[in-house]
Amino acid sequence: MVLVFAPVASQIKGNGGKARDCRYTHPMSNVTNLNQFRKAKSRRDQKARADENTVKFGRTKAQKSLEDARTDKARRDLDGKERE
Known part of the structure; x- marks a missing residue:
């Protein structure tokens, strides 16, 4: 965090060294x-x-689990029909 300080009253030009509220208006x-x-x-x-x-x-x-189940069933069915 960067801190920015307002100038003191004597540093403000045109002030004539008089003390005043030197806080910024915005x-x-x-x-x-x-x-x-x-x-x-x-x-x-x-x-x-x-x-x-x-x-x-x-x-x-x-959807993923359904596709995996169908793939496993197709593999099992194919293995069951295999000739020896």
Whole structure:
């Protein structure tokens, strides 16, 4: 965190050395780390891309287990009809 201090009354030009409230009339903005925004944007883009790929190529767990069960059954049926 970077601290920024307001100038003292004697440092303000045109003040004539008189003491006055030298706080800024508007709040100072915080220093922002642009890497945080860049990384957050990258994460959002990757998440969006992953969601698109899930819709295109993804299968549910039930679909995968059903396909595995059908493959195993087909293999068992073929092995049962094998000639010796």
